[in-house]
Amino acid sequence: MSVPLLQLKDLQVCYGSRVALDVPELAVSEHETLAVIGPNGAGKTTLLHALALLLPKVDRGALLFRGKPLDYKHDGLAYRRRVAVVFQEPLLCDASVYDNVALGLRFRGRSRAEILDRANLWLERLGIEHLRRCSSRTLSGGEAQRVSLARAFAVEPEVLLLDEPFSALDAPTRAQLVDDLRGLLSSARTTTVFVTHHRGEALMLGDRIVVLAEGRVQQMDEPSRVFTAPINEAVANIVGMEMIVPATILGQRDGMLQVQVNDHTVSVVSGEIPWVEGEPALVCLRPEDIHFACVAGNDRAGPPAQSPGESWNRLTGRIAGITPLGGQFRVKVDCGFPLVALVNRPLFLEGFLKVGNEADVHFRADAAHLIRRHERTSG
């Protein structure tokens, strides 16, 4: 196996008595984009600082570049000239856009001609050529972040480290910039570590995803695996499994696991984990996977278009809450446990969507994901 470009080994960083980061092993291969996702305070920024060799002191462990351990004091400058970091805020200097983009190249002592070439190239690639003479103070948030990205790309780093670069931007600006970044990363093939708390960004940009919570790596895998098969409750939460319901395994039937959830028995396509009868589990579901139909004694409200066959679970409950989201509504249905479905506007306009009405909810057996439930010792 080839040596990973970047590697953290047995790293521990504490702030006071709190362990901010504890990573036994994390490797970034050349040309890959590693997305790091986690809630606030999970240690994402600390991880990025560790990868940028910006932590003066770690409590334990080391950062390896092409297999060679790095020392903050001795290798700091040389290493940081191989990488480029982009932070959440653009952190531009009070100078023109061009001077900002040229900054990293000037630090590296490149020739005037080379600086001009490279800065122009990246100004153009990020679509901010027309702003080159503008003062950085006059830029909008999105423009400033483009300058910050151009400044990082312009040094053509071996590793690009991005710390939630889009989280301060409005949704359309962010979407456009994520799209552009995806294009740039796939053409430049720069090894990238991208920290975010936005799962959509992680899914779009990451070749692999690291889920971080409470300073520890919870799961590290391909995006599709992390999103469909989170290994624990923390990951399930982060990747958008909004419903995490305690359940008990009943047994196998027709190649599917039968699971007891409150008074209901639901079928779940068993994953890779072997289960035994009577074992406690958690059933994880996304609102996107819950189909909703009103009953309320009205003939017009039938089941969803695809008729729920063998592999569908059908539960009945009462509408417990409705939250408008614009084009859609989040509808909470109480089936003995809460299920949340996303419901389109027409159903609402037809007048069926009322708190207290009876409703049918369906979900496919393969939409539900099972994870182990560790019984908490109750006091």
Added chain:
Amino acid sequence: MMFHNREVWAITWLTLEVTFAATLLSLILGIPLGTWLALTAFPGRKFLMALVNTGMGLPPVVVGLFVCLMLWRSGPLGSLHLIYTPTAIVIAQFVIACPIITGLTVSAIEQLNPRLRLQLLGLGASRSQLLWTLWREARLPLLAAVMAGYGGVISEVGASMMVGGNVRGHTRVLTTATVLETSKGNFAAAMALGMLLLLLAFIVNGMLTHLQQRRSPS
């Protein structure tokens, strides 16, 4: 007018020499010291900051007294024979201006986004490139610090009088000369010297303001 032109020129020139030297020395020490204080966390930093802040308000006469005591012929530095020389004035003015420049540098650097430092390091800045860029970013408040330091020394009279002695043709500067002429009742001469002093303050501060307010060229 009781002054010869030549003498007025000499006084003006000496004033400029002394204040420039004192300001320059204060900058050389005060800006790095202030930057270090702003960027470094260490035990005793608060105490040092309190000292600097007190120093910003040092009464010139007290400074004059202490520098006098140090430089007096029988004092610890008496063997250097500096008392009643222009160098003595420079020393006293340095003691007055240095804390002002240090203190204002601390606040100038502290005003910068603390994450800017990480960003610059993350872009491959060496230590000196980092400092240079931070100073560039803080150039407005730093030039204000220079102006405050220069203003503190050019207008200062008590310490210059005490350690310089207002010796004619040797340590007489515009402020001490103005005091002398006023005390003798030569208001016209005092007025002329005062105007000259104002002019010097204005020219230098005008240049610094121009530098400060210049928009960065692109």
